[in-house]
Amino acid sequence: MIKYLILLFLLVPYSAQAAAFYGDFGTTTGGGAGTASTTSYGDLNQFVNVARNPGDIIFLRNSTASTTNVLGATFLSDGTLNTPIYVSRDLDNIWSGFTTPVETATPVFGATTITLSASSTIGTDNWVYFGTDCVERYNPKTINPCALSNDVYQVASTTIGSANNILTLYLPYNGDMSGAGVAIRNVGKAPIIGTVALNTIIMAFSADDYWFIYGLDMRGTNAGCVIGPSATRGTIFNGVVLQGNGVTDCGVGSSLDGSMAMNSFRIFGALNGFNSGPSGGILNDFIIDCNNVASSIALNTNGARTEKVMITNGKIINCVRESAVSTNASASFLLRNVQRPNTPLVLSGSAHNVFYYEDDYGIVGLNRTATYQIQSNEFSTTTQSTTTVLRSGGGPVSMAVYPPSGTGNTGISTNYFPFSYMKLLDVPFYSDTSSKTYTVWAMSTSTANFVVDPLTATATSSSTPEFYIECEYYGHATNASRLLKKSNTAAQIDFNGSTAWQSISVTCQPVQAGVNYIRVWYAKPSDGFNAFIIDPTIVVS
Amino acid sequence: MSKKTIIAGVGVGAVALGGVALLNRTDNAITLENPQEIVWVKPTTDIGWARDVQIESLDIRRDATLTKMIATHTAKLAKEEEAYIKYQTCPQCVRFEWWERLRGSGMRGQALEDEADAQAAQDIRQRLWSIEKLKQSIERMDKELDLRARSAVTRNPRD
Numbered sequence: 001m002i003k004y005l006i007l008l009f010l011l012v013p014y015s016a017q018a019a020a021f022y023g024d025f026g027t028t029t030g031g032g033a034g035t036a037s038t039t040s041y042g043d044l045n046q047f048v049n050v051a052r053n054p055g056d057i058i059f060l061r062n063s064t065a066s067t068t069n070v071l072g073a074t075f076l077s078d079g080t081l082n083t084p085i086y087v088s089r090d091l092d093n094i095w096s097g098f099t100t101p102v103e104t105a106t107p108v109f110g111a112t113t114i115t116l117s118a119s120s121t122i123g124t125d126n127w128v129y130f131g132t133d134c135v136e137r138y139n140p141k142t143i144n145p146c147a148l149s150n151d152v153y154q155v156a157s158t159t160i161g162s163a164n165n166i167l168t169l170y171l172p173y174n175g176d177m178s179g180a181g182v183a184i185r186n187v188g189k190a191p192i193i194g195t196v197a198l199n200t201i202i203m204a205f206s207a208d209d210y211w212f213i214y215g216l217d218m219r220g221t222n223a224g225c226v227i228g229p230s231a232t233r234g235t236i237f238n239g240v241v242l243q244g245n246g247v248t249d250c251g252v253g254s255s256l257d258g259s260m261a262m263n264s265f266r267i268f269g270a271l272n273g274f275n276s277g278p279s280g281g282i283l284n285d286f287i288i289d290c291n292n293v294a295s296s297i298a299l300n301t302n303g304a305r306t307e308k309v310m311i312t313n314g315k316i317i318n319c320v321r322e323s324a325v326s327t328n329a330s331a332s333f334l335l336r337n338v339q340r341p342n343t344p345l346v347l348s349g350s351a352h353n354v355f356y357y358e359d360d361y362g363i364v365g366l367n368r369t370a371t372y373q374i375q376s377n378e379f380s381t382t383t384q385s386t387t388t389v390l391r392s393g394g395g396p397v398s399m400a401v402y403p404p405s406g407t408g409n410t411g412i413s414t415n416y417f418p419f420s421y422m423k424l425l426d427v428p429f430y431s432d433t434s435s436k437t438y439t440v441w442a443m444s445t446s447t448a449n450f451v452v453d454p455l456t457a458t459a460t461s462s463s464t465p466e467f468y469i470e471c472e473y474y475g476h477a478t479n480a481s482r483l484l485k486k487s488n489t490a491a492q493i494d495f496n497g498s499t500a501w502q503s504i505s506v507t508c509q510p511v512q513a514g515v516n517y518i519r520v521w522y523a524k525p526s527d528g529f530n531a532f533i534i535d536p537t538i539v540v541s
Numbered sequence: 542m543s544k545k546t547i548i549a550g551v552g553v554g555a556v557a558l559g560g561v562a563l564l565n566r567t568d569n570a571i572t573l574e575n576p577q578e579i580v581w582v583k584p585t586t587d588i589g590w591a592r593d594v595q596i597e598s599l600d601i602r603r604d605a606t607l608t609k610m611i612a613t614h615t616a617k618l619a620k621e622e623e624a625y626i627k628y629q630t631c632p633q634c635v636r637f638e639w640w641e642r643l644r645g646s647g648m649r650g651q652a653l654e655d656e657a658d659a660q661a662a663q664d665i666r667q668r669l670w671s672i673e674k675l676k677q678s679i680e681r682m683d684k685e686l687d688l689r690a691r692s693a694v695t696r697n698p699r700d
Contacts, residue, residue, distance in 0.1 A: 017606040019598065019700040035601060048598040051678035053610055053700065074667060078617055078673055206667050207624060223643055223656050230664070248648060248656070275646045295647055 018055025020140035021047050025064035025191055037094050044073045054083035057143055061095045062188035070194050071407055072201045081208030088147050089191050089215030090491045092138035099186045106128055107173050116165040127152045129472050133175035133181040147214040150238055150264035152344035170266055171285055190217040196245040197221060205232040215364040216243040237262045243269050246293030282312045290319035299323040310324035310335045316340040334348030337362055367370050391441055391501050395537030405526040414462040414523045425520040425536055432513045437541045439505035440469050440520050442534040444495035449531055452526040456504055457490035466524035467493055471508035472517040495532060553576040571689050572652040578670035587693040590684050597678060599685045611682045625672060628665045636661035647698055
């Protein structure tokens with residue numbers, strides 16, 4: 001689990017003209033001037049509804065809740081790229097409510113279960129940090145660095161094991177502590193805004209940029225989602241919990257901007273984890289738990305102008321569908337180390353949406369790509385890494401290819417380059433000006449997989465072979481113009497007659513030294529299962 | 542000084558867009574003389590202003606900070622007014638975007654139509670609120686600087 005320790009405390013963004021404010025949802029007096037912890041605001045709107053300066057901070061008292069007469073927060077000002085406006089729960093013990101349990105911990109990096117030295121005195125949903133992962137050093141000009149590094153963890157449960165006492169966290173521990181006897185610090189529960197039955201958007205952004213939101217537990221069931229970040233740029237949500245009641249609600253919605261990020265967050269019980277988004281940005285270290293809500297979707301980008309989304313180090317559980325993508329979208333998703341239901345993907349969308357999975361299911365080395373072109377295919381993926389079948393003398397990993405079996409918008413062919421093709425490999429090689437041959441090897445595990453072999457020479461009605469390797473290289477002595485050469489020799493692949501490894505190759509000689517791009521394309525319309533294996537290690541000779 | 546805020550979810554009711562009064566206004570007509578979303582009894586005395594600006598903690602800001610905030614909020618106001626042209630001239634466009642989004646989440650039938658109406662109306666009101674509120678804040682900042690320049694207030698800035 002990657003730890004995003006961004007800055008030490010001396011390097012936390014700081015604005016000389018910033019002002020500190022204080023909020024306490026537990027105040028019963030309607031809120032004070034907000035300029036001291038003893039005269040705190042009673043609700044978040046008192047801070048966000050009025051003009052603020054980049055760098056301004058509101059510190060929110062822990063273990064408090066705003067659950068009655070809740071008006072969703074609407075934002076007025078913008079931060080800047082280098083100095084956002086901060087909303088942060090207290091990590092500096094400003095209100096003197098933190099406690100140090102007598103029991104100590106044995107943290108293990110990447111684990112959610114923490115062994116304790118004695119029975120736990122820490123209640124569920126409290127947040128804790130371990131040892132020196134965090135330091136309480138209140139400074140009205142900066143937030144605590146742990147709000148950036150996400151080193152405070154929400155307790156999911158405590159149990160008494162047969163031999164040891166166990167503390168379970170929602171998200172894996174990614175701090176620096178190890179070994180036994182590590183002190184625990186309980187900072188209390190997150191400040192809560194709303195209830196799961198409240199029909200209100202809890203945070204409604206409207207072109208409000210560069211806000212940093214840390215450590216809130218926000219609950220609502222509005223169809224506009226708990227957080228409605230419409231057209232907001234550069235806003236970061238760290239350590240937030242979003243909860244719905246699964247009626248018509250969603251965690252985050254309405255066109256997340258491509259520069260938005262969410263780290264160390266949890267979405268629970270919503271119909272859609274993300275609705276009409278994310279359209280771009282970064283999601284890291286998270287759990288989306290749909291709580292078995294009927295028709296629930298973890299990532300529903302339908303309706304969004306989706307671009308590129310990086311989704312890393314997370315878990316999707318108890319959702320009916322992992323994702324749904326707009327038929328009009330042309331999006332790419334990278335999912336790295338995302339644990340998700342071990343069932344075939346249920347995708348919808350267009351052929352132009354591509355999902356890249358790295359360390360899929362949290363399994364080291366299991367890499368896949370998938371597109372909407374897959375419908376009822378058993379494996380529901382396009383390519384998948386495998387070590388089950390390896391070529392002798394070849395690479396350490398093979399790639400299993402499962403071509404789509406559909407027609408129309410869900411199949412492949414040589415009719416419409418590049419959209420109707422599968423690009424299996426795209427590898428840069430630095431080359432001098434000598435002639436080189438690039439070879440890729442492939443095999444089918446069964447001759448029954450293919451009725452007709454893929455054409456390795458161009459057919460009369462086609463523009464390219466159905467299965468070929470190409471070399472793009474410098475073709476001019478001085479400028480950057482490139483030539484493209486494809487393999488084009490008939491009858492090189494005999495999948496319906498042999499399970500041996502077979503090859504296709506291309507030879508090219510650049511005029512200038514530089515990078516050659518070697519690509520392997522496949523576009524044979526399905527006539528059956530058509531699965532095969534390629535060795536992604538290209539042989540150069 | 543009371544402040545009327547919006548964003549109460551569907552609590553605002555399923556407002557049919559045809560009933561939204563702002564449809565016939567031009568963007569230049571959004572003034573604080575006739576605000577629709579904020580409630581503000583503008584002060585008429587220096588003492589009144591000196592108290593009013595404290596709602597936004599402007600009394601604790603240095604002069605340089607206030608000057609900078611006036612510039613940034615004026616720039617944002619221009620951006621919001623430009624963006625509001627779409628909301629004002631084509632509320633149906635806003636509604637359709639919501640309708641599409643909600644339909645994508647699985648909503649159908651009358652529930653979809655009602656929710657699209659409500660979310661669009663709320664969205665339009667929020668945009669209008671932003672414009673009015675920015676104007677109010679800028680006027681308060683200007684007034685705070687004016688009070689200081691005339692020595693009508695003595696402040697202890699601490700930002």
